[in-house]
Structures are given as C-alpha cells and as structure tokens.
Amino acid sequence: MSDILNKGYDPAEIEAKWYPIWEKNGYFHADETDTQRPPFCIVYPPTNVTGTLHMGHALTVAIQDMIIRWRRMRGDNVLWLPGTDHAGIATQMVVERNLKVTEGKSRHDLGREAFLERVWQWKHEKGGRISEQLRVLGASLDWERERFTMDEGCSHAVRETFVRLYEEGLIYRADRLINWCPRCMTALSDLEVEHKEGVPGELWRFAYPLADGSGEIVVATTRPETMLGDTAIAVHPDDPRYQAFIGKNVKHPLLGYEFAIIADAELVDPEFGTGAVKVTPAHDPNDFETGQRHKLKIINILNSDGTLNEQAGEFAGMDRFEARKAVKEAIEKSGFARGRNDYAMSIGGCQRCGTVVEPYISKQWFVKAGPLAAAASQAVRDRETVFVPETWEKTFFNWMDDIRDWCISRQLWWGHRIPAWYCSDCGHISVSRDDLTACAKCGSAAIVQDEDVLDTWFSSALWPFSTLGWPDETPDMQHFYPNAMMETGFDIIFFWVARMMMMGIHLLGKTPFATVYLHAMVRDHEGRKMSKSIGNVIDPLDVVYGIGKDDLLAKRRADAEALGIAPKQVERIVKDTRKLFAKGIPTSGADALRFTLLSMVGQGRDIKLDVHRVEGYRFFANKIWNASRFALMNLKDYDPQADIDPSAYGLAERWILSRLRRATLTANEGFETHHYDQSAMAVYHFFWDEFCDWYIELAKPTLYAKDDNPAARAATQRVLVRVLDTALRLLHPFMPFVTEEIWQALPKSEDHGPTIMLAPYPTADEFADAEAFAADEAPMAAIQAVIRAARNIRGECGIEPGRRIPVVIQAAEAERRDLLNRYAAEIRDLARIDTLDIVDHYDKQGPAAKGVVTGADLFVPLAGLIDIDEEIARVTGQLGKIEKELNGIDARLSKESFVSRAPAEVVQKERERAEDLRAKQAKLAEHIAELKG
C-alpha cells in the first residue's frame, strides 16, 4: 500500500511486475479436464515474419486479451489458440533474401534440408521476439505449442485432410491457367493477386495479313509480346464488318505459321478496340477458355522466370518486358503496326513481392471449392456462425456464392509437402497419409514425391481443430470444438475465415466457431495504411516506451532505406515525420495504448490512430493512480471487517453506488453485444467525471474531519473502497497492469487471491442494494446544479478561485430547502462559499449576481465583487440561450399535430421543460431589469 502512496504513476515499472504472476496463475492455459465451467475458445491470427509487431497486431492482441480477461473473470474456461504465419511465401522470401544478402546464395545452393533448417531458425528467433513484444502488451504467444502443431500435429492433420479430399474427388491435379509469380517462381491462388487499377498503358494495334493475301485484320492489345503465342483471331459472329473473314486463315507476321479467324460471341465485344481479338490461350484466362471452346492450339511462350522460351523464336531468352518492346519494333519494321491509344489498364501483382503476375499454363493441385463453399454459406444462413458486425456476411456470401477452384500447390520449399508420389513405371499417382517407398498400384520402387508444398492457407484452414489434436479424439477436441470465437481483421475473411469454415464443416460436420468478430484496420491519422514505404508506421512499442524525435527519424529512415526507397522519397518521409512528431512520441505505457485502441473499436472499418489520443488516456491511467492514492491515504484506519450499517450512507454514497451500478450495466451490455468501446467509455466517464470530480470531492469533508463522526467516516471509507474495487475490476480487461497494481493494494475483507484476473467481473448481482439508490440521483443532480451555477457565476464574473464568496439560495419549496440545508457543507466547499443562506424569500439589500436552476435561485451579493454592466451582459447571454430553446419548444407545443400525435409522455416532458424554462426566463429578465433600474 505504501508503495503507491509514495510514488507517481510509472507504467514501465508496473508492466514488468505483473506478467509473470499472471502466467504463474494459469491465465494463458485452459484446463481441458474442467467440465464445470463453460468453455470459451478463441483463435489468434498470424503474426508476421519480420519479428516486429505492428499496430494492427497490437489491436488484435488488445481485443483478444480483453475478451479473454473478461471471460476469465466471468468464470469461463478460456483457451486461446495462438498462431503465427507458419508456412508462408513471405517467410521463405525473407529468409531467401537474407541468404542472398549475407552469403550470396540462393536456396538451391543450400539444398532443401539446410534451407528449411534456416527457416526454422528464423522462425524461432522472430517468434521469440514476438512473444516478448506480446508480453509488453499483456498477452502471450505459446511458441512451443506453435512448433508442435506445425511439426507434428498439424502435419498429421494436413495429410489426413489432403488424402480424404483427394479420395472424395475434392482435390484434383490438372493443367490450368494459374497466376504465376516469376520472381517467387510459384503458382498463386486468385486471392494472392492484388489488382491495381488505372495503370497507364497503351492499347497497341497491329495487323494480321490474311494467308490468301486478300487483306488484313487489325487487332488491339496491351501485351504485344503475347502475339508470339497467338493461335486464333476472334470476331463477333454478328459483326457485319468481319462476316467475310470468318473461317479464313491469317499468317503470323513474325513467325510465319498460319491460324484461323473464328467467331466467338462470348469473348468478343464488337464495341471494344477494333472488334477483332487476338487469342493467346496460354497467357490469358479468357483466351484460355476460348481455346477450350474451339479446341485451339496452346502455345506457351514463357519460362518460369518470366523470360521467353524457344517458342518465341528470335525473342527467346528475353525478359517479358524487353520482349514487349522488341516485338513492337519488329512488327513496326515489317509494316504491320496500326497505331495506338493511351489506355488505363489493370495489372495483377504478387501479394508478397509486387511483381507483375503472369497467367501461366501449368500442372497444379486444386481444391474443388464449390461444394465446400455452399456448406459454409449455409452455416452462416442458418446462424450457426454469426458475423459481427453482421454486414460482413454479405461480403462473405458474395465471394462464397461465386467461388472458383483453389490452387493449393506452391513451388516453394517452406510448407507442408504435398503427400503425392509419382510412379515412373506405371504413371500412377499415390496419395497417402504415410510416406511411401513403393507405388500403391504397381509396387514399383521408382516413385518420387511431389516437390511442391501446400498453400499456407491450406494448413491454416485446419487451425481451429488441428491445434486441438485432430484427427485424434482428444479431450481438447471434445471440449473446445467448435470454438466459441474467431477474432481477426476483416482483411482475411476469404483467406482464412472462409476456408476454416469450409474445412471445419466438411471434415467435422460442424462449423468451427459460433462467432466471427471482425475488427477494423489501424490506419495513420490520414487514413492511409501503415506502411514502411509511406513512412507512417507507428510501432506500438514506441508508443508504450516512448521514443525521441531523433530516434524515430532514424528508424523511419532506416526502414525506408532498407526497402530501397528513392532518396527523394526518404527525405519526404523524414520531413513529414519531423513535422508530425516534433517532440517524438511520449511514453504512454501499455495500458494507455490498449485503452486507446479499445475505445476506438467501433463497428467502422478504419481506426485512424492519432498518437496524441493515446496521451489522453495515459492521463486517465494517471488519474486512476492518483485517485487511488487519495483513497489509500484516507484508509489507514479503515477496518475492512467492520460492520457498516448502510443507513449511515449519505446522499453522495448512495448516489455514487447508483451511478456505479449503471456503469456496470453499460459495461456488461457492451461486452455482450461486442460494443467494447461502449464498455470502455462508460467506465472511463464514471471514473473520471463522477467518481473523481464529484464523489471524492464530496467525501473529503467527511474524511478530513477526523473524529467528528466516526460512523459517517467508516461508511464513506467503505464506499470508497467498494467503488474503487469495482471500478478496477470493470477496467481490468482494458488496462490490466495499472488496475492489478492498485487492486492488490486495496484493503479487502476476505482473501482475494493472487490476481485481479481471478476476481469476478462486476455484474448487476453485486448491486442489489444500489438499485434503490436510483432515487437519490435526482436530489444529487439538484445539488450539482446549484454548485455548477455558483461556479459559473464565479468563473464568468472572474472571481478568483481562492476567494470565498457569500451566497444566498432562494427556494420556495421547503423540501428543496431541506435538501440543500443537509448538504450545505458540501455545497459551501465545492463552490467555495463562505456564508451560505438558504431562504424561502430573499430580500435583496442591493445589487447581486443571480443564477437560476430548477427550483432555486442563487444570489451572490455584489459588494465590490462584480461589475454591474458585466453582470447584465452575462445574464443577457444566458437569457438568450434559454429563450432560443423555449421558442423551439413553444413552436412544437403550439402545433396541434404534435400535441395530438406524439406520445403523451413526450408531450408532457416538453410541457414541463417549457414551464421550467419560462420560470428561469422570467427570473433572469426580472434580474436584468433590476440591475438596469
């Protein structure tokens, strides 16, 4: 206790202290044998591969840890399934790039096994770092479990899934046109291609001469080099311009071979370009399908690295973009060029490296997604899985209802290797759960396993159950499947959420989670994505610990330079940063950062993070600290065991308990309806605006008057402890560290365990007594109004806060006078009044400043305090406001339609309000008249 009394709020110190204690008390591990408490299982999404948390991770961690702490406190048996980006292209790319830079080697130089060992090293090192960073925020990542599930459990599950789907015909191998990244040298799924629109380009035209020499047909293209693989020209069957051309042959202007002009209504839009389309089945998805329809020849002109192959004749060996120029030049030279237009095209880039993706013919493995998606959609339609916010369901259906087969093979080394073996004797493909040494069909030993690995998201799709031990019947499986909740950013609905649902439903017959809670994305203060190349990344740890301007500048410069950003751009980043962070980023602590993020978890799509806002919530943490110091200072003689008669509670005690009850209800409602920001704000405002600004101030007289009234003092202490204890528990999911530190120091009547997270989350049940105190809110409001009015006069008349003033309160009703009299001491204190007279009628002895509240008038005799003209101006201002509102209400009330059609209580309320305002108006007008007269 004394610790807190003597120190200021120091987040760093507290944050270092409590984490081990939470860990020791089993916070991060559920008990799979515990069948008494309701299970709650939540999935944790991938962290990144660079070993640095970004703000998006901090948000995810904050939300999940908040939910988990709340669930824990409610008594649920919580299991958190952590995960990392355990088998991605990104990981391989980063390690490979590293290898190249430090040793000048490629993964092929190292060999498969040695390379994978490198990747594991990398994963462990970065994973460990991420664990550390998560601790700072109050959360955890179980790295050992992660390694296990990747190595053994998950591999087991992946093979089981692959074999089953293969046997059911839901996984197949085929030659298809897929997305190929020439830099990563691998196939990609449709989702891994990012489309950029409006890239400036050109629509370039050239002519194919008819083979019989009778003319030519002009086509338009954005990718001239693909003409080396053209095997048809297509026109619309109804296009009058081309009727005579259909069926004729053209001659390739560069390669000499001939092919036909065909009619195809599906491919050709006669309005576009020249109305004639060159068809390249090997390098364009539409053309590929046209090729299938017309049984066209498929000529692949590309190598896997994006250079042209031997099919390209003299252009073989050139890079695709070089070849584009070369082909154009060659055609121009031979006289077949037919002009150009500027044209904004859309380009697909590799999600990981940004390289322009090529449609490329190759043999790959696919998942037949249709039936799986239909079942997943149905589960959502049947409300077995609910999306929060619900609006995402539409997005989900949009994609699911029009899903295409999923290319799952990747030409990489890092990942789960495809469990298929090819027999060179009989050609049979054996797909097996166990490693094979002989062909399953002919028994030949001449088999070789597929070199490719599976898409990261294939194994990720199994996460909700592979981590629980599936396909074995484990206690974890029985207890925690289906999971209660999936919490993640909406950017991976398709990548991950949808696929987990498809797999979970298909393999286990049950949707993997009851609720999908999707949170917004963290963006910079201008709403841009945080990105190192824009230079607007805010590292959550920099907010927690704070960072000086120079360090921040250096960091951003280094990040940008490491990415190879142009020097001019780097200078711009530095300039912007210097402007925005002239003082660096102040130390805010994990609690403040968490609270900021959580208070902004609305249902929108973006969270524009302004670091200055974090500072505001750090002030809040400080406020909690200081209010607690005040309490502890005044609790030295407090006996937690003492019997307190609630009848000793004063109005302030009953009022604060009633307000606390309301805050508790709001907080719980927020949690239950996923409006977490509502919970956070309710407690924030209770704590600061009501507890600190009013209750503590009202409690001071009782607490300071040491022995005047021991019963009242004891009652006040009891309420002080109770409010603080409850408020801390309410706040714990948002600000775990500071609440724990203080809660530990509070005197308690019973053993409260080693940590606040084992204490119950406050609910209405704790406030059976306070329900009746709701009746005390109105009288309290009356007292607050009087105090505010007195303060207003003081403030507006420029009376120094130190100076005590005389006040006369005139109240016609005896009841009101009684109330004010009972709280005269508090009113005097809070409004800094020396003599307070409460009368039924005030006979003014001279000019006075006047304030009006409902049921009472306040007078401050002028006597050298106040300038008459200023007082007139002040009151005239107030009168103006009142009249403006009154006019509005009168207008409403004078409308017959309002009085007759609006609900009676609304009309009644308006009438009362009007009456009240009219009384105030009259009093103020009279006051002005007196002053003038």
Next chain:
RNA sequence: AGGCGGGUAGCUCAGCGGUUAGAGCACCGGCCUUACAAGCCGGGGGUCCGCGGUUCAAAUCCGCGUCCGCCUACCA
C-alpha cells in the same frame, strides 16, 4: 462493372427517430484549492456533405446526387 463502408466542433471520433448533438486533443479566461499542473474551475466553437421524401418529430429512416476509402471482377 458490381458490392460495401464513410462524409458530425480546428483534428481524431461517439451518437443512428424524441429534451439544449457529445468525448479526447487543440483553443480562450482563471487557479500550484493538502490525490492528481499528466491536474482543477469556467468558457467559446457545429447550415451533423447537398437536394428531395417519410414522420407530430430526422444528424438519425428512405431516394437521388456528390466526394473519399475499401473489397470483389476474365474486358483484349
């Protein structure tokens, strides 16, 4: 092209059918009042994007428009 979300105080955002539209930061005036200057007290500031409609009542519901952002899509 389709779908989704948003435009509220100088900034970042709450409110989403009923009293005088709120918060944090910023701003103005006054205070080191024995928990807290990371604070206290008082104050100023808003055609709630535009137009139309529904309603006794609209920032809130509906329609159209406009601007911004995101997602999905095979237009050469």
